[in-house]
Amino acid sequence: MTCTDAELVDKVCKGDMDAFSVLIGKYSNAVYGVAYGKLGDFHTAQDIAQEVFVKTYRKLPDLKEPEKLASWLYAVTARECMDWFRSNKKKTAYEFMQKMEVPHPESTEDQLLRKELQQDVWKALNTLSEANRIVTILYYIDNYKVREIADFLDLSSEAVESRLRRSRAILKREMLSTVNNNLSENKLQDEFKKRVFQDERMTETNFRRVAMGQSEFDDIDMHKTNFSNVNMEGTGFDNINMSSTTFNDINMHSVKFNEVGLWEIEVSNSELGEAYFHDIHLYGKGNKFERCQLNGTSFVDCDLSNVDIRDCNLSGVTVNGISLELLLDSYNKRK
Template identity: 45%
Template sequence: MGLLLDEERMLVDCACQGDVDAFSALVRKYSNAVYSTAFSLLGDFHLAQDIAQEAFVKAWNNLNCLEERGKFGSWLFTITKRLSIDWIRKMNKPITTLQAIDHVPDPLSTEETIEIRERAKTVWNALYSLEEKYRQVTILYFMSGFNTREISKFLNISVSSTESRLRRAKEKLKLELISLIEETLIKNKVDEAFERRVLERLQGVVVVYIPAIDLAQSAEWYEKFLGYKITHKGDIWSLERPGYLKIILCEFGCASHPIQFNRSYDSTAVMMIGSPDIEEYHKFLKQKGVEVTDILDRGACGKSFQMKDPAGNRIMVDYFAPAFESNNRSND
């Protein structure tokens, strides 16, 4: 799927030079495969996500150790498997139950809760009844989005072995169990939010999530009036400017993107920026039609004002803001 071998080698080469965008393409391709690998050993969706994130971070930090650039996938598989086994040994917990099912309706009735728990138990008991090599291929097949050829490359085994293991697994499971397993695994795939969390950890920056009614309009506004540089991938609009908080814009009310502040109609600002000349910046914004408050003179504390972005989010402009932001970054 997705990347050809030469393209992947090129991405790995670029990532080795510190190109985060190149590595993000690799994360996008392998996220569910790595997640599937961890889940096949741990039996817990939430924990598997944590281990998968750790695997990508470890891969990023050790990319120069990868001698064969064309074997990035199988190298990543080995890292994930070792991290999972290390966790099991450290916690001294055998994997016997499925502990977490995502994407369930809320609120739940007692009957629905019992049904979901029983379904989870049924799915994991069925998977756990398989030998690890069969369980691994089965989960990868339904969760990774890979075909058998890609699974074989990821596991560093032959295509015939992959096909044989998948066939044996299906023979051991009843037809209705296969359907239930497929439904459960597909429902719990990771999405772009997982990629975003991995990249945040790699970049080590403070991020503020700001809701927008029109993502493109808000991105252009932040570029024009605050000097941010736009990066747009899928539904992720990322804005960056040296010395300032990183911004990720998200559609207002979109549950897939967490918002780290309470949207309200009071004077609470979503972020703070600095300006060396409050009066001149205030005048410029007014001339461009940006909604701004009057300048507040706080005496020895300096002057400040607030502006509104296209979605109505308030941004504080303060002469002392650069020092404030520097402190935030150093405490992160």
């Protein structure tokens, strides 16, 4: 059953990151399309879109009318674009694009042609007024319906249809086809969701009922993050601060932690079978594992001192390639 925007907002405010993922999927290309319509550069538009959704997550609890999420997102996007213009001394979008799109000497012929096409498309779109341009981009970038565009821009359906007619009258049929294809090829994909979730400002965050399997997290700060009822099987964490993080009811099977700050963490009711920990060092208080399946887990070059392990399955656990059972047996014989 499809949730309304108000229902999704309520779920996100309660920590349901699946609901936030749905919101990103629903509105990412709308936000991105508006930013592109105002700035004229796909890369900058993606940066703006990321900024919008990171701020959206933090501000959703303060949203007075969650049923008007769509038009609120447009307002946030417009403000972000205005801030960008101020910080870039109000350069025109096309001037900025020309600087951003200077071909690299080593670019292939295909890359050069693609950049030339993007410039031609923007020149055509730039013949439209901003209001008509944004409606046209939203219509073609991700097959948004007239009603959806109207809700996002806080317009009537009649106004959207009128702006589309004006745009089509100005742009030739051949150029409309080129615009359609170019926008579709450059729309945001599911990879954008991962970029938002990996933003370093999404720290001290609650991840609840989320599927993160096979994801890769690299060189970010996830300090004081709370994971609950999350599937992160096969996920890789590399060079990340995850100190003071809590994991509860997590599928961490085959997860790999490499050079990750895992001190003062609490792991409970989780399955870590065949997980891999490398170069983990302790600072401050120790770590706590309670009621966890640690069978087959490997620890390499890790500081395991002051680790509190309670009611856990430790069968097949190895430390630097040596069975934990053998290490414990050797330790007991020395006593």
